[in-house]
Amino acid sequence: MTDYDVLRVFCAPNGGYGNELGVVRDGSVLPEPERRQELAAKLGFSETVFVDDPERGVVDIYTPTLRLPFAGHPCVGTAWLLDVPELVTRAGVVGARLDGEFSWIEARPEWAPPRTLRQYAAVAEVDDLAVPPKGEWVYAWAWEDEAAGRVRARAFPGRDDGIDEDEATGAAALLLTGRLGRALNITQGVGSQILTAPQPEGWVEIGGRVRLER
Template structure:
C-alpha cells in the first residue's frame, strides 16, 4: 500500500479555488513504469512523485504525459514538504534546479520563463468575454485566455484550457501559464483563474519569474496498484481524499 496526499494549490484569499495536486511522498517506492498509469487513474491535472525529499528530486505527470516542469505541482510539494518538517530550498524536476521558499501564507518557487512551453496566451478585451468562453473553446493546443481586471494594479482574469484529449477540460489554476504571461508582459501579476484561484507572480529582468500562492491540504488516501500489467488502479478509486484524512503535521 502507498499513500497519496492531495493538496490544493493557488487557493484564493477567501479559501475558494485551488488546483488539486496528488503527491506521493515516498515516490522512490513506486516504479517509474507504473507512474503514468496512476496519474491517469487519479485524473488530477498533475500528479507528483517525490523521489528524494532531501535533495528535492521530483517527477511530475499529467494524465497523459511526463512533464519536465510544472508550476502548481512544485509550489504545492514545496509547501507540503515544509509542512512535514522537510525544508527543501531547491526542487529538482527534470528541467533543472528550482528555488523554493515560504513568505507568510504563500509558498513560492523561482523558475525560468523558457521552461513554460507549449501554452498559447490570448488576450480578450474584457473579463466578461473570458468568463463567457465555453469549456473548452474550439481549437487545438493549450490556451490561456486572459483579460485585464485592473491593468494599473497588474490584476488579470484568466482561464486555462489544456485541450489535450484527457479528462481535464479546464485547469483551475496554471502556474506555468501564469509564468509565461508574466514573462510576455514583463511585469508582476496577480491572476484570478478558474472558479476562485489566485496566482501571484514577480517578474525579474534576468529571465526568471517568481510564482507563488496559498496551499491547502485536502487529505490523504491509500492506494495499491493492481497486480495485472497495465492496470494500476488505486485502492478505493473514486473515493474523496477526505474520506481518509489524518494529521500530517
C-alpha cells in the same frame, strides 16, 4: 493502493478554490515511469508528483497522459509540503521559499510547455468562453485592472484526458509574466489566485496559498 497526499494550490484568500494536486511522497514505491503514468491517469488530477528524494527535493511530474519536465502548481504545492529550499525537476533547479501564507517558487519561462496566450478585451469575454476544440493549449486572459496588474484568466489544456479546464496553472502564469515583464495578480478559474513577480536574469517568481486536503 499507493499512498498519496492531496493538496489544493493557488487557493483564494478564504482558502477556497485552488487546483488539486496529488503528491506521492515515497516515489520509490513506483520507480518505473510507465507505472507512474498509469497511477497519474487513474488519480485524474491535472498533475501528480512523485518525490524521489524528499531532502534534496527531487521530483517527477505527470499529467494523466504526459510526463512533464516542469509545471508550476505542482512545484508550488510540493515545495510547501516538503518545506525545502529548492526542487530538482527535469527542467532545472527551482528555488522555493515560504512567505507568510504564500508559497513561492522561482523558475524560468522557457521551462514551461508551449501555451497559446490569448488576450481578450474584457473580463466578461473570458468569463463567457466555452471550452475550445481539442488540440491547442489556450490561456485566455484579460486585464481586470491593468494599472494594478490584475488579470482575469482561464486555462484550457486541449487534451483528451478528461480535464477540459484547469482551475489554476502556474506555468501559464509564468509565461504571461515573462511576456508582459511585470508583476501580476491573477484570478483564474472559478476563484483561484496566482501571484507572480519578475526577477533578475529572466527568472520569475510564482506564489500562492496551499492547503492540505487529505
